[in-house]
Amino acid sequence: MNAPDTALRGQDMPITGWLYMAFELGDKSWKLSLGDGVRAPSRCSVAAGDTAFVLTAITKAKARCGLTGQVPVRSCYEAGRDGFWLHRWLTEQGIANLVVDSASIEVNRRARRAKTDRLDSDKLLSMLMRYHAGERRVWAVARIPSPEQEDERRVHRELGRLRQERTAHSNRIRSLLVLHDLRVERIGGRTWVGWWTQHAARLLPGLRAEIEREFERLSLVARQIRALETMQQHQVRSGAQPAIALLTRLAGIGTGSAWTLVKELFGWRRFHNRRELAGCLGLAPTPYASGASNVEQGISKAGNKRSRWLMVELAWSWLRFQPASQLSQWFNQRFAVAGKRMRRIGIVALARRLAIALWRYLEYGEIPLEARLKPLDSEAVAA
Template sequence: AAGDTAAVFTAIAKAKARCHLAADAPVCSCYEAGRDGFWLHRCLEEHQITNLVVDSASIEVNRRRRRAKTDRLDSDKLLSMLMRYYGGERRVWAVARIPTREQEDERRVHRELGRLRQERTAHSNRIRSLLILHNLRVERIGGRAWTHWWAQNAARLLPGLRAEIERECERLSLAARQIRALEAQQQHEVRSGAQPAIARLAHLAGIGTGSAWVLVRELFGWREFHNRLEVAACLGLAPTPYASGTSEVEQGISKIGNKRARWLMVELAWSWLRFQRSSQLSHWFNERFAGGGKRVRRIGIVALARRLAVALWRYLEFGEIPLGATLKSPARKVLAN
């Protein structure tokens, strides 16, 4: 059964006995990264079992249109690749870096905040859609203007629809309150000096506290990068060329890695062009892409996001301020984004 760790250790003990191995013989294992996260990895490590958490997308598969797939075949494949990995083929698959329990827990705030913002948008859109059914249109859902408008127009709706909208409003208000509470928590921690890396990143014009929080928690805070290529690869912003014979095609960015950080870096690239116009990165973009069409600018903004991520990594790791970048005044160091 899922989560039955006792059965796992019993199976390992039986395998050692069947193979005539000592009770303290080393054991190596692996499993695919997924919904279970890292609790199983930590449990195995606590029992002196060397474990790997691997990216399932990096595992070799048969490319036939129809291929057999069973749990036994999958386990046999993992076993063969595990043997190849410890035989010296380190690039046979991608191994995940495991955060500590504390580092994993630090990612809860901004992830919950992201979900709450999606819920707020969903509730707002739902209310707007229900109103349009009766040709009632309002600019903004929520706030004083909405409360005043609803007090004047609620009586025009039938009881069932009015009650449904009021329940949606309650859920919208709850999501808004929780969003404000989490944003206030972030601001307090940064202002109090408990998050120096986030405060330092938010000191750059064009980067707010929320964006800096996500970048540090998801990317720069606990991952160890050795060069700019690793930064781009982790974001999924690295190019993926296809060259076979005389055919050469650029397939775009790989989109492998942390999608939250990747989306955010593209947004920050646009923000960088707006608030850091005199920086070298902005000049580089304007010289090569600003004069082109929409497609050219979209390609350019991804390239700028890749360069900006490397520049921010160097800023946090080595203290190198991006060339030409401006810093916020002391009164504006902490801004929500």
């Protein structure tokens, strides 16, 4: 029996009477593939961000396919550096758009395969048709945040970058000082001023000037970090962030960690069960079972990496500040007596369980068993 006779047997064909459009987004130009599922797709190249030309391409594609009137248009593109502005613009034009996860797109498994932007856009177009024909699991579709929800993620992400810059500036100053056998415990503050005044004369003018410029950049970054952290504390204490304030009541969870969890994970995403939550965090198991081979490959590491890293750090913090909780007792019974490798494996399992417990705490008000709550802040109560 030939493959063409069986490839589409028992499957829905693409819904005709619609126009399908796939974007392959680039820095300078976009590649568009447009088709109706009957004729061969038409292709065109658009200058990046030229939305007027996109509408023109849609009009020409409708005329080519013989589609008249208010014909539904379905489009898609891969999630990437362009973010979600294009999705919102397409929605305003009445176009049903999908933003898909790049890692979920199927690829040819040959050792050497042809890859061009045209082939990629054609592949997206064919998968878009399959998706609307009923094959919903052909790829993973991203959930689109509102502009306000997307904007709320700016603070903690900027804080993360600033802290990395602070570490880089500090390390650079230490490296320059070690060149002349000078070592300092802390860079910045009152102790630094006295130490630098005492030892700066030992350095040559060029090196001294470079360290001073580096310290100016370090001071600027430190001021910006303090300003953002103060803003976070003020919003939580004033009652403007109730979910964050609720999380910070649990011992072992600070304002910064609670802020990141709410803005990245719990604030705008909706989970129906614990498996969806673990999958979003990339803490879901990844089995490999083929024939007689049955191997557990570990966690998938797919999803929100900021939240996943943070949950592992919070798991260690939970063991320290919540030793009497049921989660900590479970970890100690199963992994604490084992070696370092088992503890590293166990902390990932604890992070997954802790994430589920925090989700139930915020969603249903279920306090983790035997968990200790901090006393209410007097300022928060007054607010």
